[in-house]
Amino acid sequence: MNGFTLLLARDLRLAWRRPADAAVALAFFIVAACLFPFGVGADQQLLTRIAPGVLWAVALLATLLPLERLFLADAEDGALDRLALGPHGLATLVLAKAAAQWLIVALPLLLAAPLVALLLNMDGRGFGALIAALALGTPTLVLIGTVAAALATGARRGGVLLALLALPLELPVLIFGAGAIDAALAGLPFVSHLQVLAGLLLGSLVIAPFAGAAALKLALE
Amino acid sequence: MNDLIGESFIGESLACLRGERVVFAGLDFALGSGGALLLTGANGAGKSSLLRVMAGLLPPAAGQLWWDREDVTREPEPHRARVAYLGHQDGVKAALTPREDLIFWLRYRAPRLDKRAAEARAAEALDWAGLKALGDLPCRVLSAGQRRRLALARIVFDASARLWLLDEPTSTLDAAAAQSLNERVASHRAQGGMIVAATHQALDWPDAISLDLDIYARRRAAAATRGLFLNDLA
Numbered sequence: 001m002n003g004f005t006l007l008l009a010r011d012l013r014l015a016w017r018r019p020a021d022a023a024v025a026l027a028f029f030i031v032a033a034c035l036f037p038f039g040v041g042a043d044q045q046l047l048t049r050i051a052p053g054v055l056w057a058v059a060l061l062a063t064l065l066p067l068e069r070l071f072l073a074d075a076e077d078g079a080l081d082r083l084a085l086g087p088h089g090l091a092t093l094v095l096a097k098a099a100a101q102w103l104i105v106a107l108p109l110l111l112a113a114p115l116v117a118l119l120l121n122m123d124g125r126g127f128g129a130l131i132a133a134l135a136l137g138t139p140t141l142v143l144i145g146t147v148a149a150a151l152a153t154g155a156r157r158g159g160v161l162l163a164l165l166a167l168p169l170e171l172p173v174l175i176f177g178a179g180a181i182d183a184a185l186a187g188l189p190f191v192s193h194l195q196v197l198a199g200l201l202l203g204s205l206v207i208a209p210f211a212g213a214a215a216l217k218l219a220l221e
Numbered sequence: 222m223n224d225l226i227g228e229s230f231i232g233e234s235l236a237c238l239r240g241e242r243v244v245f246a247g248l249d250f251a252l253g254s255g256g257a258l259l260l261t262g263a264n265g266a267g268k269s270s271l272l273r274v275m276a277g278l279l280p281p282a283a284g285q286l287w288w289d290r291e292d293v294t295r296e297p298e299p300h301r302a303r304v305a306y307l308g309h310q311d312g313v314k315a316a317l318t319p320r321e322d323l324i325f326w327l328r329y330r331a332p333r334l335d336k337r338a339a340e341a342r343a344a345e346a347l348d349w350a351g352l353k354a355l356g357d358l359p360c361r362v363l364s365a366g367q368r369r370r371l372a373l374a375r376i377v378f379d380a381s382a383r384l385w386l387l388d389e390p391t392s393t394l395d396a397a398a399a400q401s402l403n404e405r406v407a408s409h410r411a412q413g414g415m416i417v418a419a420t421h422q423a424l425d426w427p428d429a430i431s432l433d434l435d436i437y438a439r440r441r442a443a444a445a446t447r448g449l450f451l452n453d454l455a
Contacts, residue, residue, distance in 0.1 A: 002332055003329060003332060006325065006328055006329055007329075010317075010325050013317070013321070014314060014316055014317065017316035017317075017359075018316055074312075077310055077311070077312050077313070077314070078308050078309075078310025078311060078312035079312030079313075079314065080312075081273075081276075081278060081306060081308055081312070082306065082307075082312050082326070082375075083329075084278060084301070085276060085277070085278070085301045085302075085304050085305070085306050086301060086302060086329055086330050087301075087302040087330070087331075087332060087381075088329070088332075089298065220278045220279070221273075221278070221279050221280070
């Protein structure tokens with residue numbers, strides 16, 4: 001078994017024993033989305049129109065929530081030093097952390113998204129685009145968030161810094177993710193939106209491990 | 222002193238800055254195969270910083286680190302694989318069991334070790350650490366000394382580690398555990414491994430070289446009164 005799968009298995013096991021982190025993100029996603037029908041009022045047409053944007057904005061914020069602890073937990077108890085030393089590079093560590101984070105946090109969001117879409121009175125025609133866009137977009141969100149988490153690990157008040165670093169970079173995902181659902185709802189083809197999301201994912205998959213490794217190197221000093 | 226046959230680990234005029242403060246400068250050391258180095262000095266003298274520099278975690282502000290003829294500061298990757306570092310924190314996860322902890326670290330450090338071999342080795346390590354009866358309970362029930370023994374067992378049973386870097390290894394250990402650590406240190410050195418330890422306690426390691434970091438603090442104080450800079454310290 002290589003370093004990536006070992007690290008992934010370790011993080012999944014830790015999350016399984018302490019499921020609160022994943023549960024908080026999922027609860028935030030559902031509760032925050034539920035606020036909109038109350039805030040906007042009983043105007044069903046308006047809700048239908050804003051549903052894709054609301055879903056994506058809330059999903060984006062939910063993936064940010066548990067990121068602060070991603071490297072900090074290991075940095076605080078000294079495990080990060082030992083993870084950095086060994087035959088595996090820091091890029092492997094970053095990639096494994098991101099993969100674990102996607103499985104622990106983003107996958108439950110993906111599964112809960114149709115339910116939340118129903119709450120927001122979204123038309124059934126958009127469900128396919130919703131799932132496809134979230135499946136392609138959330139890994140990018142997690143990868144960008146992982147780099148921001150690595151940068152914030154060395155800083156005090158890292159949580160605020162993390163959000164400020166990650167949010168502007170995550171905007172394209174929000175725009176094309178919500179755009180895919182809007183297009184589907186309007187009966188238009190949404191493949192091009194998904195292609196952009198896939199491109200963003202491939203790009204961040206190449207850049208994030210190395211950017212994250214460089215950030216961790218600073219955090220270790 | 223060791224005659225530097227076989228592997229060697231050498232630091233030349235190393236300097237370390239912490240928050241724009243010079244912790245030490247112009248520091249030299251040399252370790253040969255089987256050598257041991259004890260770092261002493263007051264709190265804040267830079268023992269832990271020097272260990273982090275030696276591990277490749279903290280780049281030195283000046284100077285070079287050599288492993289044989291290889292520049293460690295320029296090529297940190299192979300160095301990371303041969304260093305086993307234990308800081309003052311144990312890095313033990315409260316939710317994992319000691320057995321899971323050991324199996325993970327043994328396999329993380331030696332990717333070619335298969336699962337069954339890692340399990341057998343972990344059982345051996347648990348036995349050494351005196352944690353056989355606690356092997357399958359979560360680590361949150363362990364005492365500070367037991368966590369330390371678990372953290373030391375990861376290093377003692379890590380066959381890939383050529384250089385042990387230990388920060389206060391015996392501070393929370395009882396006499397029996399300290400004695401069994403000494404035995405492991407002796408056999409590690411007999412196989413040509415090196416060890417550097419920061420300590421306040423007298424460690425019974427034969428032929429260990431002592432490095433007192435307090436002299437750098439005194440030089441720093443003298444330099445500060447005369448208004449000298451980093452280069453003058455060396």
